[in-house]
Amino acid sequence: MDLHSGLPYWLIKNPLFNFHNPLKEPLTVDVAIIGSGITGALVAHELCAAGIPCAVFDKRTVATGSTAASTAQLQYEIDVPLSDMIGKVGEENAVCAYQASLQSITDLEQVFESTAVRPNFRRVSSVLLASNRHGFRLLEREYEVRKRHGLPVSFLDADALFATHRIAAPAALKNKAAAQMDGYLAATGLLKYHMKKSDLKLFSHTEISSYQEKRAGYELLTSDGILIRCKHVVIAAGFEAGQFLPKQVMRLESTYALISQPVDPAELWPERSLIWETATPYFYMRTTSDNRMMIGGEDVPFRNPEARDRLLRWKIKRLERKFNKVYPDIPFVVDMAWCGTFSSTRDGLPFIGLWPGRKRMHFALGYGGNGITFSMIAAQLIKNKLLGVKDEREKVFGFSRMDSV
Numbered sequence: 001m002d003l004h005s006g007l008p009y010w011l012i013k014n015p016l017f018n019f020h021n022p023l024k025e026p027l028t029v030d031v032a033i034i035g036s037g038i039t040g041a042l043v044a045h046e047l048c049a050a051g052i053p054c055a056v057f058d059k060r061t062v063a064t065g066s067t068a069a070s071t072a073q074l075q076y077e078i079d080v081p082l083s084d085m086i087g088k089v090g091e092e093n094a095v096c097a098y099q100a101s102l103q104s105i106t107d108l109e110q111v112f113e114s115t116a117v118r119p120n121f122r123r124v125s126s127v128l129l130a131s132n133r134h135g136f137r138l139l140e141r142e143y144e145v146r147k148r149h150g151l152p153v154s155f156l157d158a159d160a161l162f163a164t165h166r167i168a169a170p171a172a173l174k175n176k177a178a179a180q181m182d183g184y185l186a187a188t189g190l191l192k193y194h195m196k197k198s199d200l201k202l203f204s205h206t207e208i209s210s211y212q213e214k215r216a217g218y219e220l221l222t223s224d225g226i227l228i229r230c231k232h233v234v235i236a237a238g239f240e241a242g243q244f245l246p247k248q249v250m251r252l253e254s255t256y257a258l259i260s261q262p263v264d265p266a267e268l269w270p271e272r273s274l275i276w277e278t279a280t281p282y283f284y285m286r287t288t289s290d291n292r293m294m295i296g297g298e299d300v301p302f303r304n305p306e307a308r309d310r311l312l313r314w315k316i317k318r319l320e321r322k323f324n325k326v327y328p329d330i331p332f333v334v335d336m337a338w339c340g341t342f343s344s345t346r347d348g349l350p351f352i353g354l355w356p357g358r359k360r361m362h363f364a365l366g367y368g369g370n371g372i373t374f375s376m377i378a379a380q381l382i383k384n385k386l387l388g389v390k391d392e393r394e395k396v397f398g399f400s401r402m403d404s405v
C-alpha cells in the first residue's frame with residue numbers, strides 16, 4: 001500500500017536518512033522488529049536499553065511510512081472522549097488508558113533526554129474547542145469526568161477563551177500536558193543512536209513476506225528468500241500490519257495535512273497551542289520549530305490510494321477555510337500539502353500485545369489519532385512482557401477485548 005502522497009514536510013525539511021542495507025544472508029537474532037517507523041524505533045530503544053538483542057527490518061527507506069507524514073502532536077486525549085470511552089470499555093480501563101497516555105508524553109520526553117536525540121520535542125498547551133452546542137455539552141461532561149480522575153484540565157468559557165486565545169467558540173478544554181515533535185527525526189535519531197551505542201542491527205529494503213511459528217520462536221522469510229530465525233517477533237508494521245493479523249481489527253481512513261510558509265513568530269497564535277475541536281472528523285493545528293503553521297483533518301474512510309489522492313486539492317481548500325474561521329487575522333499561505341492513511345479502532349484504543357494463541361508474536365499497533373503516544377506504551381509493554389514483568393496496562397490494550405468492542 002502507498003501510505004502517503006504529496007509533499008510531507010518532514011521529508012523535505014530533514015536530510016533523508018540515506019541508508020541502504022538489505023539483508024543478504026540468513027540471520028539469527030533474539031527479537032526481530034518489523035517496521036522502522038516511530039513504533040519500531042521506540043520498541044528497539046526499549047529493548048536495547050534493557051539489553052535485549054534485536055534487529056529492525058523495513059521494506060522501505062527507513063522511517064518513510066506513516067511516521068514521515070505524521071503531524072506528530074502528542075496529546076493525552078484519545079480520539080474517543082473519556083466520558084464516551086467509559087461506556088465502551090468500563091471506567092477502570094478507560095481511566096487507565098487516559099492515564100497511560102498522559103504518562104507516555106513524559107516518557108517520550110525522557111527517552112529523548114536520555115539519548116540526546118533532538119526531535120524538536122516541545123511542551124505546548126492543548127486547546128479543545130467546542131465546535132457547536134453539542135460539543136459544548138460534551139466538554140461539560142468531559143471536564144467533570146477528567147477532573148474527577150485527576151487528569152489535567154481546565155474549562156474556558158467563551159469569554160475566557162477569547163481573552164487568552166483570541167478564538168471565538170462556545171467553550172474549550174485546556175491543558176498544559178501536551179507536546180509536539182518531528183516524528184521522522186525522532187525515529188531516525190533513535191535508530192542511529194542504538195546502531196552506534198547498542199549494536200542494533202537495521203535492515204532497510206527488506207520485506208518480510210511470510211512467517212512460520214516454531215517451537216522456540218519464529219522463522220521469517222524475506223521477499224528475497226532469506227531466512228531470519230528469532231525467538232520473538234514484534235509487528236510494528238503500522239497500517240500494513242494486516243498481513244500478520246488473522247483478523248482485521250481496524251478501519252482504515254484517509255487524512256490530509258497542510259503546512260504554511262514560515263511567518264514572523266509574532267504573527268502566530270497565543271502559546272503556539274495545539275488546537276483541535278469536538279466535531280468528527282476534527283480539524284487541528286500546530287506550529288513548527290521554523291515558525292510554520294501545520295493544519296490537518298478532513299478524514300474520510302479509505303478506499304484506495306488513488307481515491308485518497310484525488311481529493312487532495314479539494315481538501316486543501318476546505319482546511320484553509322477552517323483555519324480562517326479560527327484565526328481570520330492570520331494569513332495562511334500553503335507551502336506543502338500531503339495526504340496519508342491511518343487507522344482507527346471502535347473503542348479508540350490501540351492493539352498491543354500477543355495475538356491469542358501466539359506466544360511469541362507481539363503486536364505494536366498504535367491505531368488512532370494519537371498513535372505516537374500509543375507507540376511509546378507499546379514499546380514499554382512489549383519490553384515488560386519479554387522481561388516477564390507484569391504490566392497492568394496489558395488488559396486495557398490487548399486483544400482480549402477484541403470481540404467485546
Ligand SMILES: Cc1cc2nc3c(=O)[nH]c(=O)nc-3n(C[C@H](O)[C@H](O)[C@H](O)COP(=O)(O)OP(=O)(O)OC[C@H]3O[C@@H](n4cnc5c(N)ncnc54)[C@H](O)[C@@H]3O)c2cc1C
Nearest residue numbers: 035037038039059065066067070073208238340370371372
Ligand atoms: C497525516 C497524518 C497525521 C498524523 N498525526 C498524528 C499526530 O498528530 N499525533 C500522533 O500521535 N499520530 C499521528 N498520526 C498517526 C501516526 O503518524 C502513526 O500512528 C505513526 O506514525 C505510526 O508509526 P508506525 O511506526 O507504527 O508506522 P509506520 O511509520 O508506517 O512504520 C511502519 C513501517 O513498517 C514497514 N513495513 C510494513 N510491512 C512490512 C513488511 N512486511 N516487511 C518489512 N517492513 C514492513 C513499513 O515500510 C513502514 O516503514 C498521523 C498520521 C498521519 C498519516
